[in-house]
Amino acid sequence: MYINTRENDVEQAVFSYETIIDGIAPTGGLFVPAKLPKLNYQDWINKTYQEIAVEIFDAILAFDNKEDVKEIVNDSYNTNFASEEITPIKKVGNVYVMELFHGPTGAFKDIALQALPHLMVKSKSLGNKKEDTAILVATSGDTGKAALEGFKNVDGIKVICLYPHEGVSKMQDLQMRTTDGHNTHVIAVKGNFDDCQAMVKEIFGDENFKSQISNYTLSSANSINWGRLMPQIVYYFYSYIQLVKQNQIRMNDKINICIPTGNFGNILAGYYAKEMGIPIEKLICASNKNNILTDFFKTGHYDKNRDFHKTNTPSMDILVSSNLERYLFEKSNKDDKLILSLMRDLSKNGKFEIGTELLAKINKEVFAGYATEMEILDTIKDVYSTCNYVLDPHTAVGYKVYQDYIRQTGDDTPTLLGATATPFKFSHTVMKAITGENMDEEKAIKQLEVLMNDYHAGVKDLEKKPILHNTICEINEIKLEILKILS
Ligand SMILES: *Cc1c(COP(=O)(O)O)cnc(C)c1O
Numbered sequence: 001m002y003i004n005t006r007e008n009d010v011e012q013a014v015f016s017y018e019t020i021i022d023g024i025a026p027t028g029g030l031f032v033p034a035k036l037p038k039l040n041y042q043d044w045i046n047k048t049y050q051e052i053a054v055e056i057f058d059a060i061l062a063f064d065n066k067e068d069v070k071e072i073v074n075d076s077y078n079t080n081f082a083s084e085e086i087t088p089i090k091k092v093g094n095v096y097v098m099e100l101f102h103g104p105t106g107a108f109k110d111i112a113l114q115a116l117p118h119l120m121v122k123s124k125s126l127g128n129k130k131e132d133t134a135i136l137v138a139t140s141g142d143t144g145k146a147a148l149e150g151f152k153n154v155d156g157i158k159v160i161c162l163y164p165h166e167g168v169s170k171m172q173d174l175q176m177r178t179t180d181g182h183n184t185h186v187i188a189v190k191g192n193f194d195d196c197q198a199m200v201k202e203i204f205g206d207e208n209f210k211s212q213i214s215n216y217t218l219s220s221a222n223s224i225n226w227g228r229l230m231p232q233i234v235y236y237f238y239s240y241i242q243l244v245k246q247n248q249i250r251m252n253d254k255i256n257i258c259i260p261t262g263n264f265g266n267i268l269a270g271y272y273a274k275e276m277g278i279p280i281e282k283l284i285c286a287s288n289k290n291n292i293l294t295d296f297f298k299t300g301h302y303d304k305n306r307d308f309h310k311t312n313t314p315s316m317d318i319l320v321s322s323n324l325e326r327y328l329f330e331k332s333n334k335d336d337k338l339i340l341s342l343m344r345d346l347s348k349n350g351k352f353e354i355g356t357e358l359l360a361k362i363n364k365e366v367f368a369g370y371a372t373e374m375e376i377l378d379t380i381k382d383v384y385s386t387c388n389y390v391l392d393p394h395t396a397v398g399y400k401v402y403q404d405y406i407r408q409t410g411d412d413t414p415t416l417l418g419a420t421a422t423p424f425k426f427s428h429t430v431m432k433a434i435t436g437e438n439m440d441e442e443k444a445i446k447q448l449e450v451l452m453n454d455y456h457a458g459v460k461d462l463e464k465k466p467i468l469h470n471t472i473c474e475i476n477e478i479k480l481e482i483l484k485i486l487s
Pocket of ligand 1: 260
């Protein structure tokens, strides 16, 4: 059963399918499992990615029928991924890179968003929900395309994607605006990601607005939705087992994970994998110049009253990291009163502060650091010249912070680095790092294809596709645009 971070009331616990249908709890809190199962991953050494996914989905979702779960997993992970392993790992320098980007849109978000539509359809049938669903997505670039691709042409569902106008990469912009499908909608907002995310959260709490679109149930495809987070737990199990299989570690050895972080979803899935049994020692939280999390883990003060930077890692340009709420809830022994008061401070004053005891407890588990734009370019260049491996800029943030971690701690525990996007998606930045040259996206992608002798289907020949979405609006016009779509 599932409880919520701002009102931890077991009497009101809900089923997993209800959390997936609703996306967010009525009080604005986030759904979390009341209790997580411990899993015997030691027995899974010969299982495929899909077989492991079935075990994990089944244990976490607790649907009545395991056959339903098998069907969802088989529909979610098949030839839509370019790697048979789904998330292969590669040793690069001193770290094991989990390549999470082989899905249709080239970002790790595909792993959850190829599954979420199937989870949503099943959840609606379990919950006996007949009305159509409108999925609202706020995106810093990658979630949008992954959600559009996942949900396109799914009956009974419309997907509406809000992204910062001129705040995403050219590729991300083209990817979203060329999406076909009868139920996909894209709105460029004159604001940043936090404005888009805040509006989605506001709409969920706006009864008056919701009454105007009463033929629809609203839901979310952002990582505030448990159904978006849950599938990400699988690759931590799978990757750990691959390390054992490849004789890099022995069963039950400790590992660390290092994750390029924005909304704290991916790294939180790693935390849940740890709670479910994987012996993860440190969560290394890597940020870009929007280093609000680095400051928070150092001082216990979370303060979003600061400049917002548009960087070369747009998917991490975030100041309000939603899933931190879930992590703080877990680490405070599920203290809903504390979380409610912290989140009130955040929405009222743009900041909150945790006590030294809680901070000390968290610091036993989390190491946080960041990389500047220059450091990102240098890292891509260094890793290419020394390891002949091309990192995407976001993954480079993680690589750089991991080197800082080693220098500061001397800890040589084997570490998984989450590679969150294909370099082809950020060709301009990658080629600038490697050649020093500023080239347009089209030329950059061609050169990168030659250099890597590879390509990614999700970004190939994008500029030849017709642009199907052109809406641009101000922040205060978002609701009107959504009404137009849904009425
Ligand atoms: C979304 C995204 C991130 C941040 O992930 P969170 O789960 O929001 O922390 C990092 N890198 C890339 C490429 C992304 O698309």
